[in-house]
Amino acid sequence: MKRLIFILILCYLIPAYTFCQKQDKGGSYPVGYSLDIKKIELDKLKAxxxxxxxxxxxxxxxxxxxxxxxxxxxxxxxLQKCDSLALILKKAKVKVWSVHMPFSAKIDISTLDELQRQQVIKMHLQLLKGLYRLQPQVILFHPSYYLEPNKRNARKDQLVRSVAELYRAVSENGLQLVIENMLGPTLTVGERERPLLRTVEECQELFARFPAGVGIAVDMNHIAHPEQLLLAFGSRVKTLHVADGDGTKESHFLPCNGKGQNDWNKILATLEKIHYKGVFMFECHYDTTTQLIECYRQLQENYSMQKKM
Incomplete structure (x- = not known):
């Protein structure tokens, strides 16, 4: 009798995410979301x-x-800034799964200007010295910004060079380096070419030239039928950017709002097939973080129901 009373008390006192909760934290995968570094606050992370x-x-x-x-x-x-953030994360008991390294027209690891490329690498390595203190598991880079016309092959060579250098630094610290696929329904937009890694085929071509330990970050807003990219890369899929879209523009819709065209049952089935072991990382528009958790549970529920049919 005393044991029963003790268990009942625990169910009332332990926070909602513990074993007494009927719904778990999100099912098959832990859930995360993209957060601006300047918005990392203790009360928010605790909530x-x-x-x-x-x-x-x-x-x-x-x-x-x-x-x-x-x-x-x-x-x-x-370094002091990162130490203070690490303390906040520790107190909140929230972990950093991944770090999205900066990118822009100038912060481009595929730039043809070799001096600029070296400066970009140096800047990334300086940031990483502090970011390592936050104990991330994955370090994510964009392959390029938009390209000048007819320089794609030369840009690919520069990307391969940069990835090899960054991989060496990141792997020496025991972390996973990933490169993200980019939006590219057509080769050109206006007078510019789309960024590198714009199709499944281009991803396969370039990853064959990267060190074998480099993983891919699959952005589900950047490509139509993202399950095809997931399947093509299998165990090399190390992290996700979860958002809905149609593969033609940067929409970043919340998957549960019905505005995108992704087939989430196919996506979840493919993640299961390739034995994805990472975080279900949202990078989309939302109102509250609760909305993200509820959306993930809805996606899993829909998928479970389909499997039973």
Whole structure:
């Protein structure tokens, strides 16, 4: 009798995400979402943890980079900044799954200007010195910005060079480097070419030239039928950017609002087939983090119902 009373008390006192809750934190995968580094606050992260948001992806790092590719604060100040963020994360018991490294027309690891490419790499390595203190598991890079016409092959060569250098630094620290697929329904938009890694075939071509340990980050807003890219890369899929769209523009719809065209049952079936072991990382428009948790549960429920049919 005393044991029963003790268990009942625990069910009332332990937060909603514990074993007494009928619904778990999100089913097959832990759930995370992209958060600007300047919005990392203790109370917010504690509230996120309470509803089952275990992970974040740190974004917004470009705000610490000058146009000349130097850091806006000293390296020592940057390290102290990261130490203070690490303390907040520890207190909130929320983990950093991934870090989205900055990108822009100047912050482009495929640039043909070799001196600029070296400066871009140097800047990334300076940021990483602090970011390692946040104990992320995945370091994510864009392959390029938009390209000048008829320079795609040369840009690919520069990307391969940069990925090899970054992979060496990241892997030496025991972390997973990933490169994200980019939007590219057509080769050109206006007078520019689309970024690299715009199709399944181009991803396969370039990943064959990367170190074998480099993984892919599949952005489900950047490509129609993202399940095809997932299937093509299998165990090399190390992280996700979860959002809905139609593969023609940057929509970043919440998957549950019905505005996109992704088939989420096919996506979840493919993630299951390739034995994806990472976080279900939202990178989309939303009103509250609770909405993200509820959306993930709805996607899983829909998928479970389909499997029973």
């Amino acid at each position: 996120d943890k309470q509803i089952g948001m275990d992970y974040i992806e740190i974004a917004g790092l470009g705000s610490f980079v000058n146009t000349d590719l130097t850091l806006k604060i000293s390296v020592n100040d940057w």
